[in-house]
Amino acid sequence: MKFGIRNTLHLCLPSLLILIVLSTEASDPSSIIARFQQYLQINTAQPNPEYKQAAEFIISQAKSFSLESHTIEFVNGKPLILLKWLGTNPALPSILLNSHTDVVPAEHQKWTHHPFGAHMDDNGNIYARGSQDMKCVGMQYLEAIRRLKASGFQPLRSIHLSFVPDEEIGGNAGAGTFSQSEVFNILNVGIVLDEGLPSPSENYRPFYAERSPWWLVIRTTGAPGHGAKLYDNTAMENLLKSIETIRRFRASQFDLVKAGLRADGEVVSVNMVFLKAGTPSPTDFVMNLQPSEAEAGFDIRVPPNADPGSLERRIAEEWAPTSRNMTFSFKQKEPLHDKFGKPFLTATDRSNPWWTLLEDAVRKPGGKLGKPEIFPASTDACYFREQGIAAIGFSPIANTPNLLHDHNEFLNQDEYLKGIEIYESIIKAFASFVDPERDRSSTDEL
Incomplete structure (x- = not known):
């Protein structure tokens, strides 16, 4: 009996050590910020983004906490990175967390700090092209999942993360082709999260449509x-x-x-x-x-209406x-209606359970959600809405001036870290959601 106990402990030790390492990496603020800075320092500005280097970085992060990864090139030289966390019931409609790896160019001489230096000043502001649009969101997805894995959470629904190219030049070679592919169809996506905009107030800005x-x-x-x-x-x-x-x-x-x-x-x-x-x-x-x-x-x-x-x-x-x-x-x-002839609108009432889940999940860690809006520009979310799939634009950035495509784009480290908590809550809520009526019809179709 004693031998059996010692043997069991011996077999569990590697797994225990992995959990300890994961927990440390997931909770140490300095490590979290360093990883964010490392991603920001990769120059993925159009028209010559360093996609290969960005892809290698993303895949290395995914491997560090055992996410399945695939690299797809619908267009040569423009990799789309697809990560997966398998759910305990993979037949259910899955969750897609989308972000783009490219950024717009920057006029270096007009920045206080180098746009790809990821400099953090004494106030904790991190200056870099992509700090708001939208490398922050891609890394926050990863950090939130790292934390969930370290806590021992097991998702019911499968979670997919897509890091797509070329959003800043229209997205046709990235999300546009991806959303119409058989690869995407196999994912059986039920909800997409994509980028939003910073809010100068304490209320996060959610977007249910876009122009x-x-x-x-x-x-x-x-x-x-x-x-x-x-x-x-x-x-x-x-x-x-x-x-x-x-x-x-x-x-x-x-x-x-x-x-x-x-x-x-x-x-x-x-x-x-x-x-x-x-x-x-x-x-x-x-x-x-x-x-x-x-x-x-x-x-x-x-606008869609x-x-x-x-x-x-x-x-x-x-x-x-x-x-x-x-x-x-x-x-x-671009069209204003999806393939079913309906306007590109994601419902923001009780008819859309994903919206209700988002509202509750943002409030749980102390976040505040503002009135749902139509995104004034366009994002990759339009390609997923075109397929008739619910998509919500959301970047957990509050108390921050909107500096997308502007000089001296920055994000404060505290806002970044808080955003990870918000995504952890959202992903956990989405991945645990059970909808008896819809889920039954989805599994019957499969």
């Missing part, structure tokens, strides 16, 4: 003429008329926001992003020649009418 990008290019032509001559329908004159018409529409939408009648995500936004015109000379532009063509680009964001047909008619009849020798095209034009 679709319509990137419009308007072109116009006209006869060239002497720079001193006045005549009708020049290319520049026609384009300026359109720009003024678009400016008035933009002002009418912005007035609704300024008056507090609509939130940013509830109006159609239009911003001119480029203008091409003029006849180049070897040193500058020809000043006494009116050009025969001109072109302008506009970033339009359309807008009428796309009405906007398209406005573009064709008012913004780029053929009567003024104008044509238009779209560099990108």
Whole structure:
């Protein structure tokens, strides 16, 4: 009997040591922050992100606490990392925690600290491109799961983590292709969590929808003429008329926001992003020649409850009418409805149990959730909503200015650590959820 006891203890010792190591790594703030800084220091800025280095780092983190990992390249040189924590009932719809590995470029000379140095100042602010958008979220997922594993938690539902490329340039080579693939179908995803926005207040900002990008290019032509001559329908004159018409529409939408009648995500936004015109000379532009063509680009964001047909008619009849020798095209034009013909909206009431779980899980560790919003820009969540899957945008960043794509982007270490607690609560709630009616129908279909 004594031999049996000693033998059992001997066999359990390696597992016990693993749990002790995991627990230490999961709870030590300095180690947690160091791992975050290490990820931030990998330069994944477009247009030449160091995807390979980022993938190696993510996989090494996953292996450190025994998550299954796969690398998929739907587009050569653009790896998508898929991690898995198998649930005790893998037939149930799973949870997908999505984040993107790429970041936007940074103008180094305009930052207080190097954008890929991950410098932490005396106040605990960590300066780095991606600290808010959205390397913080990807690492918080991992740290939350590390803690759950160290605590001995066993998920009922399988949990998947996707680290996707190219979100900052449209996402087609990442989440776009992934969401339409057989690989994704096999995951049997029931809910997706993706990025949100920082909140300057104590309330976290949840997002149930987002505006679709319509990137419009308007072109116009006209006869060239002497720079001193006045005549009708020049290319520049026609384009300026359109720009003024678009400016008035933009002002009418912005007035609704300024008056507090609509939130940013509830109006159609239009911003001119480029203008091409003029006849180049070897040193500058020809000043006494009116050009025969001109072109302008506009970033339009359309909320899911807008009428796309009405906007398209406005573009064709008012913004780029053929009567003024104008044509238009779209560099990108995302739909407003999913494959079932429904608007890209995730329910935020009792009809959506995932929403109720999120609300309760955020409150449990002391977090506060603000009013659900429509995301003013676009994220990879749109690709999952297009498949008819519930998706919630959420970044647990409070008391922080929104510095996405701005100079000196930073995240305070205390907010980062608190966010891990919030995700730990959310993931635990989602992975333990039992829905008798929906789960039964899902397993019957399988």
